[in-house]
Amino acid sequence: MPLTQPDLVTLRAGCKINLHLEITGVREDGYHELDTLFFPLPKPFDIITISKGAAGSGLLLDCPGLSIPPEKNIMYKCWEKYCAATDWKPDLEISVEKGIPDGAGLGGGSSDAAVMLNYLNKYxxxxxxxxxxxxxxxxxxxxxxxFFLNNIPAHATGIGDRLKPSDVSLSGYFLVLICPDVSISTPWAFAAWDKAMLTDRMSDNKKEILTTTTSKDRKHSSRALWLFNSFEVVVYSAFPKLRAYKDKLMAFGAEGAVMSGSGSSIFALYREMEQAASAATALEADGVATYIHHL
Incomplete structure (x- = not known):
């Protein structure tokens, strides 16, 4: 029995970080093969308000936080594809208040899309x-x-779409997530990585992107927690202040710190709340948006 569609509902779309992200190859179609571990976080988040629209109005989407036409928004794409798949074309008015920064590697657009799909399928x-x-x-x-449809830790391969639930636990850690005022295009990051591989710069800089405090046995296949991101070497070369922010997070005693996705957000793990709070205060003093999670 389908649920009755409410006149109005307000939903939260959280974000994700990548505990590790390794680019393992490039396919013939140009897409990159990944090995990554997604981990959901409740903040920052977007607020999505969905209400019934006037008959025949289709989808009216208001997202002032993004400077793109509504028809180009990923949520509009969700609505179109879901309508085509189910022959249900609900008239909706949707307002999105962006809290997840664009170009931060936190999956804000994908999270919004998953909220939209779950809403449509529920009603x-x-x-x-x-x-x-x-x-x-x-x-x-x-x-x-x-990943965001289920919003639980997951190991992903392929282009990030082949998912297996993960039992990874960060219980007891204090996680500091920083969102510098830098927007990084994912296509640019992949292109920069491709160029770095061609010029063999990656092998020369491998040691610069290993981010845990110990030097032994970093592979995620043999470590419960392996912090690594293939994008770091190219992103930090282009945006050195991001590397400086990471160094500052580590200076307060982090167990490890690493960039999420293609950047620009960075997170660090601490054993003690005092360390996490001191790191957050220092980064906030630099004008960087900061979030503390007790996991």
Whole structure:
């Protein structure tokens, strides 16, 4: 029995970090093969308000935090694809208050898309999609979208779309997430990585991107927690102040620190709240948006 669609609902779309992100190859179609570990965080978050629209109005989308036409928004794409898959075309008015910065590597757009798909599937009066079909549809919208549908830690391969739940635990850690006022384009980051590989700069700088405090056995296949990001060497070369922020996080006694996604956000793990609070205060003094999570 389908649920009755509410007149108005307000939802939160959280974010994600990548505990590790390794680019393992490039496919013939140009997409990059990844090995990454997604971990959800409740903040920063976007606030999505969805209400019933006037009959025949279609989707009216207001997202002042992004300077793109509504028809180019990933949520509009979700609505179009879901309508095509189920023959249900609800008239909706949606307002998005952005709290997740764009170009930060936190998956804000993908998170919004997953909230949209879950909403549509929850209230679809007939032909609602199975979890497998919804996941497949999500993968056609964005590589990170399937992860956000379930929003639990997951190991991802392929282009980030082949997911397996992970039992990774950060229990007891204090996580400091910083969001510098720098927007990094993911296509630019991949192109910069490709160029670095061609010029063989990556091998010369490998030691600069290893980010845990010990030097032994960093591979995630043999470590419960392995902090690494293939993008760091190229992003830090282009944005040296991001490397300086990471160094500052480490200086306050972090167990490790690493960039999320293609940047520009960086997170650090601390054993003690006092360390985390001191690091957050120092970064806030630099004008950097900062969030503390007790995991």
């Amino acid at each position: 679809c009066p007939k032909n609602a999609l199975s979890p497998e079909s919804l996941n497949a549809l999500a993968a056609t919208i964005g590589a990170d979208v399937p």
